[in-house]
Amino acid sequence: MKLTAGFYWILLGLSLTSCEWFASPETKTRQLVEEELSAIDWNEVDQYPLFDACEETASKPEQQTCFEQNLVMHLSMSLQDFEFQSDQRLADTLYVDFMVDHQGKISVVSMDKNPEFSKENPEFERIVSRSLRSLPRLEPALKRGIPVSARFRIPLVLNTDE
Template sequence: MRKVVVLACICLFTSCDWFTSKEGKTQELVHEEMQNINFNEVDRYPMFSDCDEMVSKEEQKKCFENTLLMHFSMTLQDFDFVIETEVKDTIFVDFMMDRNGAISVLGIRKNANIDDQMPEFNDIITQSLKSMPKIQPALKRGIPVSAKFRIPIVLNSN
């Protein structure tokens, strides 16, 4: 008899989970899944038409960055900057790509020397981003997402 009572108590305590609503279980699963998602990384980087989406994430990132830098380089070569002193510096361009593939400049970080010698630099970079070829947005779990990026541009004049 004692064994039956102990067995009944064990069944009673373990069966409490059976009475939990499906909504409660669903909420718990969603909460656990949200804890596992890294919102600081994307699953796939934005893609230009000449980048291969079947390569690794690192290769996608390299293709994205190299295509951007080539675009900036070609744009900057079209301008003749008159520079009084030698410039060797790195400029950081922060931009946002929204879930539709549109790009907007968030900020351009550079020193005052470059600002004095090339005041039109910000406008050139902003226009360059607007004339980019079509880009597919970044993906997180198969859903297009907005993403921030920082691209370094190395200026070297001799």
């Protein structure tokens, strides 16, 4: 009778243990992949898009700074050749949303508009878009070593004198 009671205790213990012992390798793999995917922050890139002047082995903050400085420098140089006009004193900030795709190509997604400024300078959006498209070659952003599309926003400060 003791042998039978011990056998029932073993059966009870086995029935209370995890079912993972009996899970298929595919199920275990799927669970691991789902856990890994849920741990990834999909709103951040591991490496910013890089211009040739930027160092690939630099830290992420240094890469971000290099990307932003090169972008602003190029945009400033492109826009300084154009004279924008306004009949009124204007101090405003417009935001340009742009995308660097997984191949490093850049495109304007959207741009804030100031109605007065846009009316007096209808070519402004086209000039900004052309300037961004004429950027030097870019390496795309990376996430887990894979090229990905990334969206960015830059402010354009408008200051005019009457």
